[in-house]
Amino acid sequence: MTYTLPIETDRLTLRRYVESDYDDLLKLQSNPDVTRFLLYDPKTPEQVKETLASRLADVPMDGPDQALTVAVIQRETGQHVGEVTLFVESFDHQGGEIGFVFHPEFHGRGFAAEAAIELLRLGFEELEMHRIIGRLDAANTGSAKLLKRLGMRQEALFRQNEFLKGEWTDEAVFAMLRDEWIKRS
Template identity: 40%
Template sequence: MTLPWDFAPLHGERVTLDLLRPDDLEPLYAMQSDPDVCRYLLYEARSREKVVEVLARDAAATRLAEVGDYLQPAIRDEHGRFVGTMYFHLTSVDDRTAEIGWILAPHAQGNGYASEAARLLLALGFDTLGLHRVYAELDPRNEASVALCRRLGMRHESAILEHMWLKGEWTDTGGYGILEREWAARRSPAG
């Protein structure tokens, strides 16, 4: 594995992954305070004060070096506007494993931004860092995230029924994953 890795913006065709910055507060707050956006997340809609705290914490996450390190970059569209965030968490160095996640602002959904942003992080993970496996854990009722996992070539790996008590109900957890060889096959001309 190639560590440490210090954050540098990742550029795609239409999106850029860049560090969160102070001027992202308003769109980040709009997204994280929206109950519909937070419906399938591990937290309730957040207060402005909480988003200020989260912005400062996540903007400072700039290095992947050891287990527990994470990135939470902003997704910016082709005009540089904030449209969401990605999540990339180094969960094992020995096993070369990371977790991926995403949140997209409602106005930006359905435009392929999350797919492109996730592919940028998968390329970073597999092609630059030398990861063996990247996985996502999500509420299986979140059909948009399930569909995104499938578009990325992630396999359905697990279904844990009534896994946690969350927001007043028992919720399931779905697991999706992709291995480095599966990523390489998708990127090859024959894949």
């Protein structure tokens, strides 16, 4: 599977991580408001170094359980505003999953939607995926609204599906098919 980076939009550049992104990634992944709905707690500086090392690795996207995570940079300022990820769930079934994490100070500006649309485009048009899902803690209403704005539909609500951070959480699953993407585009 091949894909083209960086991706340029009107306001953003989606690119591979570089060593100098460490401080921004630390600011993102150590923030309890950011990690509230994620699978991990706020990370230590050492854990963020490990995360950055994995982000710097060249990901060929040539097998299941691969992920492409790119830094989202505001073009006007050069500021790191967040990251988006496209996971390969299954090559046989041409399935993927999208995820996004943004600095709270950049919420409400449309950056997450602008970046996520490009990852959906990459998944459907360049990687020829048939179906892309978005999974999230059902209490994360902001992300659910974003997935709906992207044209994804909610397909499932799994009650008390995961035990995270000391409590049972509900999981919502949204999805889009390539045919739906083509119609939307």
